[in-house]
Amino acid sequence: MNVRDHITINNVTKMKKVAIIFFGIVFILLGCNREDYSPYSYSNEATIYSETNNTMFRELLVILKPYIEFNDQKKYIITDIISNVVIKINDKDWGKFNSLNVDTSLFIYEIYNDYYATDDIIKYSVIAPYQTSKDTLTTAGEYSDLLNNFFTLEPGFYICEIESFEIKLINGNKQMIKPFIVIPIEIKQNTRSSFIGEFDILVN
Amino acid sequence: MVMKARIIILGLITLVFSSCMEEGKVQVQNKVHNVILESISYGDVSIYYSLLPGEKSEKVTIWDLRESFPMTHQLDFYMVGDGNRVYLKTKESYELNYDETLLIVITDSTEVINPLLD
Numbered sequence: 001m002n003v004r005d006h007i008t009i010n011n012v013t014k015m016k017k018v019a020i021i022f023f024g025i026v027f028i029l030l031g032c033n034r035e036d037y038s039p040y041s042y043s044n045e046a047t048i049y050s051e052t053n054n055t056m057f058r059e060l061l062v063i064l065k066p067y068i069e070f071n072d073q074k075k076y077i078i079t080d081i082i083s084n085v086v087i088k089i090n091d092k093d094w095g096k097f098n099s100l101n102v103d104t105s106l107f108i109y110e111i112y113n114d115y116y117a118t119d120d121i122i123k124y125s126v127i128a129p130y131q132t133s134k135d136t137l138t139t140a141g142e143y144s145d146l147l148n149n150f151f152t153l154e155p156g157f158y159i160c161e162i163e164s165f166e167i168k169l170i171n172g173n174k175q176m177i178k179p180f181i182v183i184p185i186e187i188k189q190n191t192r193s194s195f196i197g198e199f200d201i202l203v204n
Numbered sequence: 205m206v207m208k209a210r211i212i213i214l215g216l217i218t219l220v221f222s223s224c225m226e227e228g229k230v231q232v233q234n235k236v237h238n239v240i241l242e243s244i245s246y247g248d249v250s251i252y253y254s255l256l257p258g259e260k261s262e263k264v265t266i267w268d269l270r271e272s273f274p275m276t277h278q279l280d281f282y283m284v285g286d287g288n289r290v291y292l293k294t295k296e297s298y299e300l301n302y303d304e305t306l307l308i309v310i311t312d313s314t315e316v317i318n319p320l321l322d
Contacts, residue, residue, distance in 0.1 A: 019211055136321075140283065141312025143292060144239045147285030 055190040057153050059129040060087060060094065060160065062196040065121060066167060066177065066203050068112055075117035077203060078102070078109045079168045082124045084176075086163040089153065094160075095131030099124035114169045115203070123198070155189045160196055167203065177203055226270045226302035232279065233260040235311040239285035246298070246308075247277030263305055274301040279308055292316040 064082060067074045082099040102122060109118040130149075137143050162181035166174040179201040185194050234241045234255035244251045244261070252261035268275065277300075280293040295315035300306045 015207060019207070019214070137318070138295075138315055139312060140236045140239075140292070140310055140314045140316050143283055143290055143316060143318075144236050144285055144312065147283060147288040147290060148238050149286075 055192055057187055057191060057193070059127055059193045060089075060185070060196055061193055062087070062126045062128065062162065063198040064099065064124045064126065064162070064165065064179075064201060065198060066124070066201045068115060068117055068203050070112050070117070073119075074200075075112050075115075076120060076122040077115045077167060078104055078107055078118050078122050079116065080104055081168075082126070083166045083168075083174065085126050085128070085165040087126075087128050088161040088163055089158050091159070091161070093131075095128055097126050097128045097131075099126045111170060114171070114175070115167070116170060153187045153194075155187050157184055157186050159183075160185045162196075162199070175203075177201065224269055225267050226273055227265050227267050228273060228275070228300040228302050229263040229265050229305040230300060231261055231263045231305060231307045233307065233309045234258065235309055236283070236314075237312060239283050241310060242282040242284055242289075244279065244281040246279055246300075247275065249277075251279075266300065270302065274299045276300075279310070281310075290318060291320075292318055 062085075064085070066077045066082070068077060069075070079102070081101055085097045085099065087094040087097065102124065104116075107118045107120050107122070109116045111117075130153075137146060160183050162179055164176055164178045166176050169175055179199065181199050181201075183196060185196055187194055230246050230249070230251055232241075232244050232246075232251055232255065234257055237257060239257065241255045243253060244255065246264075246266070249264070249266050251264050255261060266275075276297045278293045278295075278297050280291070283290050283292055293316065294308075294310070295317050298306055298308050
């Protein structure tokens with residue numbers, strides 16, 4: 001074997017390598033493979049979240065203290081929960097909420113008219129984040145409205161109204177109370193929530 | 205000679221594989237008010253990164269086996285508005301046949317699903 005033959009063999013080997021690489025690339029590009037167009041990887045834990053670094057306003061807080069008068073004395077109504085607290089801001093629905101649960105076993109109470117009541121002050125705390133007007137969003141337009149109104153209160157003053165709530169009676173029925181609480185509230189820049197106040201509410 | 209023959213055989217195999225492929229095109233338009241649609245995907249295929257309201261994507265070609273057509277997929281995307289974001293899928297599945305261009309227009313009335321709540 002002379003030098004010329006050796007060079008020829010080397011060239012053929014190089015061509016083989018080039019051909020293998022070429023066809024490898026062709027196979028990768030044209031191969032019958034469904035994975036050619038890789039999808040983005042999405043999380044199923046979809047949620048709505050904010051990209052801004054500012055503290056965003058999320059919720060209103062209020063404490064309700066419903067009571068009855070018995071022999072000119074305040075008797076605070078005791079039940080596990082106050083339900084369907086309707087809150088309006090500037091005459092627009094903010095949402096309908098239940099209070100946090102109250103452990104009634106901690107108190108000594110008696111029956112007064114249609115209610116269980118006690119001399120102790122019973123505070124029902126209501127945490128009220130913004131709710132959408134619909135329970136179930138079904139269209140892209142509704143989601144757009146939600147995203148653009150998710151934190152609906154810009155800094156400033158608003159008129160807040162506790163329009164109504166419901167209390168459970170002894171017989172298990174619910175009584176709707178309309179307390180007519182109307183109060184101005186201020187939403188400050190970079191605050192997460194606003195405390196509306198504590199309200200003693202006479203139930204007749 | 206042997207080398208030439210191998211190249212020809214490989215070429216033929218490549219042609220056979222590539223000839224079983226077909227293409228369809230998908231285009232998406234965002235007609236939802238006040239939101240951007242991001243990371244739009246048709247089934248496993250990424251269609252477009254971001255569409256402003258009213259904007260239409262380019263036609264994205266999907267190659268697949270002829271027997272994979274007509275393919276039917278939902279469109280999924282991130283909807284972004286006012287710094288907030290949600291992941292959604294269209295309720296409807298859209299059918300794409302080969303040699304066709306499928307235009308999917310997402311409007312305010314397009315029914316969508318939030319997989320978290322599904």
